[in-house]
Amino acid sequence: MARFVRHGAVLIEAEENFLKQTYRNRAVILTANGPEALVIPVVKGKTSKQRIKDLELSYDIPWQHVHWQAIVSAYQSSPFFELLQDDFLPFYQKKYRFLLDYNDQLLRVILDLLEINTPVGFTEAFEAIPAGAQNLREAIHPKPQRAEIDPTFTPVCYQQVFNDRFEFIPNLSIIDLIFNCGPESYEILAKSGGIKLTGQ
Template sequence: MTTVSIHQPGYLPWIGYFHKMMHSDVFVVLDDVQYERGGWQNRNRIKTDRGSSWLTVPVSAPYGAAINEVEVDNSQKWASTHRKSVDIHYSKCEFFRYWSKFIPCYENENKMLLDIDMETIKIFMNIFNINIKMLFSSELGITKKKSDLVLDICRSTGADTYISGAMGSDYLKLDDFEKYGISVKFQHVRHPKYRQRFGEFIPNLSALDLLLNEGPGAGRIIRDTKVEWK
């Protein structure tokens, strides 16, 4: 029995990203599809005293570029801005010390967006004790798109179960998956509440918000998150 999930790389992803990993045997990083402007590959949100706020990595991405071709625009000094923002708004959190694990990511001046995304993702995985097989779609040599791409990735990784995000129901051709004996589960996350500063709880932030507020309990909270599998 092999459960596979697939997702584009993201910058400081939300908890649903890691929930997928925790319930998978194989996680495929979809790095060779088209970069999505205004998506989650180069940005995420944290909580401030004025509500949620974006942390955005500036990039240079010609139209049609694949995610693994997108370069970071380090001329904008974004790294120091992100560090300062997290320092200001999370320094009084009980588990702020975990932020130190991410600091080297902001000192490297990575040229490629994929590198900064994967560095932060792997730090989260280590803290949350996620130990699964990880592959990059670019390693698999599959050139199809949308539902056919997902199906071929599942077949090439020996999947009998595929975990999709909730939006997958809009484009996945389920009859094709059934033909190859692959069960599809759609992940509808019921976002948990946890400790936050600055008033009313805001869901769907970067997992960094959960980590700095809950520390070693963050992984358990993600693993135990209630999900409707449809």
């Protein structure tokens, strides 16, 4: 998310084939037992290659209820959960058809809460090597060995829930930062990305 602070505009890849085991349909939160991945199930297509903009969410299992209960259990004691939970609850009640639409609407809520005004659009054609743009499609990955090292990014520590059990755990879902830090979240993102804010 710190990259949204750094860049003047962002294009979300809409034309690529869906890649499994990536953050395209998952997030990691911090629970009493440690980091936990919340994976959104998708409808399997007739072929292994499905464009991400055509990928539909599956409701064969009650993942929305399960995910929300996990979030409540993890963050109900955090400083800003009670204030901000209603911004996120609709994403665990409304049944979106497409993963891309779900992600887009959730992203816009998050950007609004963080007061990040970076323009966001979608690609209209797939380019393996995008012209005139920095390719970050594989920069952030759940598997550390596949993630790209960003020399400009150093996570700034902040108070997390369960800090009595765990040392600071970086690179969790953005909701970890938002529920724990509220209005200070933007500043923490900027500092993590090596961005000097005006007046500091």
